[in-house]
Amino acid sequence: MDTITKMVVINSSKLLPSDVAIKMYETKADVMVKETCFGIIVSGERSVVEPLLSDIRKLDPYGIFIKERGFSPGEPYRCRATRRGGAKPGFHNLENDDKLLPLIAAALKSLDRGEIPVEKKQKKKLDIDKLKEIIKGSEELK
Amino acid sequence: MKVFIYPTNSLILSDLVERFGHEPLAIMQEVGKKVRRQGLDSPPMNMTPEDPKFGLKYAAVEVPSGVRGRMSLFDPLLSQAEAAIVVTEPVTSFGCMGCARTNELVNFLLRGKKIPMLRLDYPSTEEEAKVFVYKISEFLKSLKPKEEKK
Numbered sequence: 276m277d278t279i280t281k282m283v284v285i286n287s288s289k290l291l292p293s294d295v296a297i298k299m300y301e302t303k304a305d306v307m308v309k310e311t312c313f314g315i316i317v318s319g320e321r322s323v324v325e326p327l328l329s330d331i332r333k334l335d336p337y338g339i340f341i342k343e344r345g346f347s348p349g350e351p352y353r354c355r356a357t358r359r360g361g362a363k364p365g366f367h368n369l370e371n372d373d374k375l376l377p378l379i380a381a382a383l384k385s386l387d388r389g390e391i392p393v394e395k396k397q398k399k400k401l402d403i404d405k406l407k408e409i410i411k412g413s414e415e416l417k
Numbered sequence: 418m419k420v421f422i423y424p425t426n427s428l429i430l431s432d433l434v435e436r437f438g439h440e441p442l443a444i445m446q447e448v449g450k451k452v453r454r455q456g457l458d459s460p461p462m463n464m465t466p467e468d469p470k471f472g473l474k475y476a477a478v479e480v481p482s483g484v485r486g487r488m489s490l491f492d493p494l495l496s497q498a499e500a501a502i503v504v505t506e507p508v509t510s511f512g513c514m515g516c517a518r519t520n521e522l523v524n525f526l527l528r529g530k531k532i533p534m535l536r537l538d539y540p541s542t543e544e545e546a547k548v549f550v551y552k553i554s555e556f557l558k559s560l561k562p563k564e565e566k567k
Contacts, residue, residue, distance in 0.1 A: 345448025352461030378546035392547035
């Protein structure tokens with residue numbers, strides 16, 4: 276029995292975590308679903324969860340992001356309800372990734388349109404010898 | 418193909434690797450194996466005194482047990498890695514990613530493995546994100562597709 280837990284992070288203007296949770300219930304699949312502020316957490320057999328989530332991703336391919344989670348939904352060592360509030364471990368990383376999701380969604384859209392982005396040339400840092408020359412030059416002017 | 422991702426708990430990298438038809442090797446799957454094991458020896462992570470011993474494969478006994486314990490989690494991922502996507506200087510390094518020395522050691526071991534590796538920076542603008550996703554998609558397309566799990 277290979278049980279896995281997956282986090283579905285929703286960053287969409289068309290979907291709410293509750294919509295996705297209802298879709299999951301409609302499938303009547305043998306999984307545990309927990310609705311959260313960032314999306315949903317799904318736990319169940321790998322053979323059930325993976326195909327189910329690949330279908331769910333089709334609801335909004337650019338707004339749904341999925342990753343595996345070690346702890347199961349409502350795990351007392353992770354859940355804020357039993358840890359007297361505060362950020363759950365891993366929240367800061369998720370928060371940081373969540374800020375980038377609109378950019379990644381736009382990039383995925385452009386990739387599907389077949390656009391090839393042009394990489395901007397990075398500015399070179401000022402060479403230390405060049406800086407010394409500039410300082411010397413300014414001192415001579417005085 | 419099994420692709421190691423760094424930061425190993427990254428949502429974006431894990432999602433993109435799976436989206437482009439490969440298997441991400443993320444720390445969450447190793448944590449999951451530990452916490453789902455029958456019986457809780459040492460909650461919450463279920464790391465037992467045996468685990469730092471596995472870390473001896475990578476670090477000497479004088480090295481802090483935190484590094485060796487983390488390396489015991491990374492060991493199955495590193496040994497299975499067939500390719501790697503590394504984001505240099507990630508903004509956050511919290512939780513399982515918290516130990517700077519472990520992170521340096523993981524990067525050092527990855528470089529030594531001589532596997533296909535893509536090094537990137539996290540994007541901060543839409544243009545950078547387009548380049549970020551394009552590079553990842555091209556890199557993953559150049560690898561063999563993952564084998565179906567039976």
